Amino acid sequence: MDIINIKDLIFEYIRRDEEGNVEGVTTAVDDVSLDVKQGDFVAILGHNGSGKSTLAKHMNAILYPTEGTVWVDGKDTQKDEYVWDIRQTAGMVFQNPDNQIIGQIVEEDVGFGPENMGVPTEEIWERVEESLKAVGMYEFRKFSPNKLSGGQKQRVSIAGVIAMHPKCIILDEPTAMLDPKGRKEVIRAVRALNDVERITVILITHYMEEVIYADKVYVMDKGKVTLQGTPREVFSEVERLKELRLDVPQVTLLAHELRKEGFPIPKGILTKEEFREALDSCIKEML
Amino acid sequence: MPIILDKVSHVYGQDTAMAVTALKNVSLVIPDGQFIGLIGHTGSGKSTLVQHLNGLMKATSGSIYFNGEDIDAEGFDKKMLRSKVGLVFQYPEHQLFETDVFADVCFGPKNLGLSKKEVELRAYEALKLVGLEDAYFYQSPFDLSGGQKRRVAIAGVLAMKPEVLVLDEPTAGLDPKGRDEILDQISRLKKETGMTVILVSHSMDDVAKYVERIIVMNKGSVMYDDAPREVFRHYQELEQIGLAAPQVTYIMKDLQDHGYDVSDEATTIEKAKEEIKSWFARLSAVGKGR
Numbered sequence: 001m002d003i004i005n006i007k008d009l010i011f012e013y014i015r016r017d018e019e020g021n022v023e024g025v026t027t028a029v030d031d032v033s034l035d036v037k038q039g040d041f042v043a044i045l046g047h048n049g050s051g052k053s054t055l056a057k058h059m060n061a062i063l064y065p066t067e068g069t070v071w072v073d074g075k076d077t078q079k080d081e082y083v084w085d086i087r088q089t090a091g092m093v094f095q096n097p098d099n100q101i102i103g104q105i106v107e108e109d110v111g112f113g114p115e116n117m118g119v120p121t122e123e124i125w126e127r128v129e130e131s132l133k134a135v136g137m138y139e140f141r142k143f144s145p146n147k148l149s150g151g152q153k154q155r156v157s158i159a160g161v162i163a164m165h166p167k168c169i170i171l172d173e174p175t176a177m178l179d180p181k182g183r184k185e186v187i188r189a190v191r192a193l194n195d196v197e198r199i200t201v202i203l204i205t206h207y208m209e210e211v212i213y214a215d216k217v218y219v220m221d222k223g224k225v226t227l228q229g230t231p232r233e234v235f236s237e238v239e240r241l242k243e244l245r246l247d248v249p250q251v252t253l254l255a256h257e258l259r260k261e262g263f264p265i266p267k268g269i270l271t272k273e274e275f276r277e278a279l280d281s282c283i284k285e286m287l
Numbered sequence: 288m289p290i291i292l293d294k295v296s297h298v299y300g301q302d303t304a305m306a307v308t309a310l311k312n313v314s315l316v317i318p319d320g321q322f323i324g325l326i327g328h329t330g331s332g333k334s335t336l337v338q339h340l341n342g343l344m345k346a347t348s349g350s351i352y353f354n355g356e357d358i359d360a361e362g363f364d365k366k367m368l369r370s371k372v373g374l375v376f377q378y379p380e381h382q383l384f385e386t387d388v389f390a391d392v393c394f395g396p397k398n399l400g401l402s403k404k405e406v407e408l409r410a411y412e413a414l415k416l417v418g419l420e421d422a423y424f425y426q427s428p429f430d431l432s433g434g435q436k437r438r439v440a441i442a443g444v445l446a447m448k449p450e451v452l453v454l455d456e457p458t459a460g461l462d463p464k465g466r467d468e469i470l471d472q473i474s475r476l477k478k479e480t481g482m483t484v485i486l487v488s489h490s491m492d493d494v495a496k497y498v499e500r501i502i503v504m505n506k507g508s509v510m511y512d513d514a515p516r517e518v519f520r521h522y523q524e525l526e527q528i529g530l531a532a533p534q535v536t537y538i539m540k541d542l543q544d545h546g547y548d549v550s551d552e553a554t555t556i557e558k559a560k561e562e563i564k565s566w567f568a569r570l571s572a573v574g575k576g577r
Contacts, residue, residue, distance in 0.1 A: 015430075047462035048433040095460065149529075150329045176460045179328045179489045181529030206462050209534065245464030250492065250534035250556060257560045263567075272541040279542070279563070286567070287574045 003168050003200045004036040004059055004090070008068035011054055011223075028054040030223035031068075038167065041194045041201045043211035043231075046220030047245035052204050055220065056170050059202065060090040073167060088117065090168040091161030095176045097153035106148075106156055107132065107141040113164040124163075131159040134197060135189040151182025155189050162193065168200040169193065175207060183207070208235070209249045212270045219244060236268035251275050288354040288371060288450050290317040290340055295349035297335055297507075309335040311507040312349070317451070317485070322477055324494035324515070325487045327504030328529030333487050336504065337453045340485075341372035370399055373449030377456045379440030383428040388419070388439050391428050395447045406446075413446035414439070416479075418472055434465035438472075445476075451483040452476075458493065466490075470497055495519065495533040495554035503530070515554050535559045 011029040014022055028051045036042050046052040057063040058070045061077040073089045075082040091113075094100055103109025110128045119127065132138040135155040145153060154174050161169055171190065175183040187210050194201045203211065211217055217234040219227035221244050227234055235241070235248045238256045248256070255269035255278060264285050265278045297310040309332050317323065317340075327333045338344040339351055342358050342365045351358050353368055376382070385391035392410040401409070414424065417438040423431060428439050437457065444452065454473065458466040470486075474497050477484045488494050494501060494515065501518040503511040505528045511518045519525070522532035522540075532554070539551040539559055549566045553559035 048460075048465060173460065179529050180491065180531040181328060181526075183489075206460070206466075208463070242464070245462045247463035251538050254535060254538060254556050254559055254563075257556060258563060261560070261564065272538050275538060276542060276545060276547075279547070282567070283570065287571050 001038045002035045003038040003073055004034075004202075005071040006032055006034050006055075006058070006068070007070075008033055009055070009058060009065050009070060010067040011051075011058065011063060012066045027223055029058070032223070032225055033068075034218065034225065034228075036168075036200060036202065037215075038200055039194075039198045040215045041191070041213065042203070043214040043217045044202065044204045044220060045206075045208070045211065045217060045234075045246055050220040050244075051223040052220045053172050054223075056092070056172055056202065056204055059168070059170050060092050061086045062092070088164050089166055090170060091164055091166040093154070093157050093161055093169065093171045093174050095173040097150045097157065097177065100157040100160075101145045101153060104144060105141075106137065106143050106145055109145060109156060110141075110159045110163050113160055117164060127163045127165070128159075131163040132156075134162060134193060135159045136185070149182055150178045151185040154178065154182065154186045158186070158189060158193070162197070162199065166199065168202065170202040170204075172204045173206065174203075175205065175210065183210075208247050208252075212249060219246065231270060232268035235270060289319055290372070290451065291315070291352040292317075292339070293350045293352070295339060295346045295351060297332075297339065297344060298347045301347055309507050310339070310346075313507070313509055314349075315502065315509065315512070317483060319450070319483055320477075320481050321483050321500055322474070322498045323483070323485045324498035324501045325485055325504065326489070326491070326494060326501060326530060331504040331528070332507040333504050334455060335507075337374065337455060337485065337487060340451065340453060341369050341374055343369075343374070366399075370395075370447045371449055372451045372453065373444035373447055375441050375444050375452070375454045375457060377459060379443075379457075380428075380433065380436035383436060383440060383443075386427060387425045388414070388428050388431070389424045391439060392442045392446050395443050399447065409446045409448065410442070413442040416445055416472075416476055417442045418468070434461050434468065437461070437465075437469065441469075441473075449482065451485065453485040453487070455487045456489065457486070458488070458490070466493070473497075491519075491531050491533045492535075495536075503528075516552050519554050520552075 009029050009032045012025050012027050015024050015026055017023050044052045061083050064078050070077045072086045075086055077086055101109050107128050110131055111124045114124045114127050132141055135158050137155050175186050190201055193199045212231045214231055217231050218225050235252045238248050241248055252269055255265045255275055259265045263282050269275050269278055292313055292315045295310055295313045299307045299309055325333050339346055356363060358368055383391050389410055392413055393406050396406045396409045419438050428436055457469055470493055501515050519532040519536055535553055535556055539549055539553050542549050543551045549562050553562050
């Protein structure tokens with residue numbers, strides 16, 4: 001079953017100068033159609049300004065299509081009566097850990113969403129507990145958020161979203177401002193949500209290593225989906241990705257460089273283990 | 288102009304119940320012309336440290352010498368210091384404010400009291416240095432892309448002609464190409480002008496690729512201060528403090544752990560490639576000898 005359907009989506013915004021005169025129209029998303037299956041881990045890549053965040057903001061009714069239609073869990077995002085349902089179904093986590101947390105104490109912050117939804121108090125506490133456990137932050141429940149590291153804050157933000165029991169969580173560069181440990185923590189939490197809780201994940205990122213476990217990768221350029229497939233298929237296109245201002249994981253790049261030097265290594269190596277196996281077959285073939 | 292830090296400590300909220308020691312007895316020498324990477328997890332004291340270098344923050348104890356002069360001594364010209372030690376903060380594009388790109392870059396040198404002609408020359412030169420095309424000079428900085436805005440912000444600091452350039456995570460939030468472009472430009476700039484560059488970064492891959500010396504901060508103290516290869520040898524200790532080695536180092540270690548006779552010292556793709564090639568050459572030599 002699909003959780004998100006996007007059909008012929010176009011999003012335009014009008015650029016104005018300081019006096020408010022129209023300067024022109026920018027098409028940020030240009031005729032995109034895609035479907036996301038319930039429970040999938042989907043990654044969206046693209047350079048700055050490629051339209052990936054704009055696309056993501058259509059998935060929980062922050063932006064509405066200029067043309068085309070977006071359905072979240074079968075509901076048209078342009079219908080006013082569905083807005084709250086949709087935002088509950090698809091939660092969003094943003095880049096900066098410091099401006100998504102409002103509570104004085106971690107558990108209060110996580111309870112904020114369900115409280116606004118009118119969930120009974122007893123159940124709010126249950127949800128807070130399970131959400132914090134799901135991201136590995138339960139032991140910090142009594143902490144003040146400003147005592148936490150960036151990675152911990154992002155995990156609290158994620159807990160705040162899952163406390164609303166969404167079917168889908170959209171993360172817009174959640175690791176851009178974090179140190180290596182924080183990045184690892186957040187990605188691990190996101191993968192666990194997907195694997196264990198079967199929550200659909202849509203991850204936007206500039207870090208190529210974070211998407212090797214995705215079920216499907218979409219690459220955007222100039223508002224269009226220009227490349228799509230499994231991580232292996234997408235990362236096989238090293239030169240094409242470079243043209244698109246992107247990159248591949250370091251192990252993929254090393255394998256690619258060796259292949260260019262004549263080593264018989266297959267395309268789209270994604271892990272250390274695959275790389276080692278590829279070298280083993282090189283030994284057999286070349287020596 | 289070398290900078291020397293002598294047992295510098297900084298305590299936030301000293302003499303209050305909330306006192307937090309952000310820097311503990313930090314002693315460092317930053318000679319002319321080095322490309323230094325400053326790494327450490329969030330809250331390790333990196334940002335506090337760099338703000339001492341141009342006198343934005345005052346040490347609670349210890350001294351800082353710029354070109355042999357104590358920067359906290361009476362009569363020391365802090366304005367001069369701030370023009371010589373340029374600081375580019377995180378997300379510097381948030382600090383752009385002028386109506387066009389060129390005016391924004393002029394703001395710094397204008398405040399140094401230079402003639403209009405000199406100010407404009409410097410602004411032009413700085414924008415050329417960061418590789419921004421002329422076509423953008425009279426556009427509003429807010430109409431530019433993220434990477435371009437960041438370059439304008441860096442140009443604003445370069446126009447002050449600093450001798451030491453400190454960049455706090457200059458590539459955060461940029462796409463991979465934008466990341467490479469900015470760092471390549473900084474690296475070229477360093478070669479052309481001979482200035483000292485201090486790069487604060489969370490990307491071990493970037494640090495390994497560009498810098499000649501790495502300073503690792505942990506809990507307000509300097510934990511390692513050495514060449515990249517030496518620092519990344521301590522990858523397990525680095526992991527314990529929330530950092531890591533570059534990804535290629537792990538690939539090489541994995542090979543080594545599985546009995547491949549390769550060195551695990553490579554910190555860049557280029558070096559790893561050479562190491563694997565020479566390993567293959569060694570293998571085939573043995574093969575032929577048999």
